[in-house]
Amino acid sequence: MSTLEAVISNPAYQPYLAILKGARNGFVYGVKVRFPHALVMSILFGRGDWKSRARVIFRATKQHATNLAKFVTLYKTFMLIQQKANGGKPRSSDTFLAGLLGGYIVFGERTAVNEQIVLYVVSRVVASFIPRAGTPYSSSAPPTAGSSAIAKPMPPDSRYFTLFAALSWGAVMWLFEHRGETIQPGMFNSMVYLYRDSERWKNLKTLLWHNT
Known part of the structure; x- marks a missing residue:
């Protein structure tokens, strides 16, 4: 165990262990977000037996x-x-390219879940271009008006959705690293949990079980 703790604490392995913890945080966060949503939607609108x-x-x-x-x-x-290809020096474009490739590979296939995630991301990307106010978000959110559609919804074309997904993820990752103040607080906190909290741990427990 002491050898394992030494490896975990060794700065030389930090970038690789950060990938492991990032995967762990991604899985845990996905369960936390999707399970209650799917449960409620199934209870309210689901069909068939339990x-x-x-x-x-x-x-x-x-x-x-x-x-x-x-x-x-x-x-x-x-x-x-x-970063390794550039001699250990990060570049501004790295986040966009990494997000673009990841978005293409993981979220390029159009499924109901992927479509919801990509639309959530792109809405934040588009909203980030709105000029910022001089004060932070208020604690209370304004009410939203409901609307009903009379046309039958149609899914997006799969070919365009793949490009749409890749560009959205590339853009949001670049914004997170370089213009984080423009991202909606809820999504920003989610991204901190996924990408920054996964960079820190003290021992095996805080590497795999919970954050520091």
Whole structure:
């Protein structure tokens, strides 16, 4: 155990262990976000018996968690590769390229879960271009008006969705690293948990079980 603790504490292994912890945080966060959402939606709008609903909840939670874990792993890996290729010096474009490649590989396939995630990301990317106010967000959010559609919804074309997903993830990763103040607080906190909290640990417990 002492040898393992020595490896964990060794700065030479930090970039590689950060990939491992990033995958762990991605999976845990995906479960935390998707499971309650899928559970509530299944109870309110699900069809079939409870066994079939449970399978739907499990599949959605598994896909969200594993895809987020895959993306964090690929993003951190691509960042490390680019940094090593550039003599250990990070560049501004590294985050965009790593996010673009990760988004293409993980979220390029159009599924219901991927579509929800990509639309969430792109809405934050687009909103980041709105000029910032001089004061932070207030504690209370304004009410939202409901709307109903009379047309039958159609999914996006799979070919364009792949490009859409890649550009969205590349953009949001660049914004997080270089213009973090423009990102909506909820998403910013989520990204801190996934990409920055996974850079810090003190021992085996805080590497795999919980954050420091």
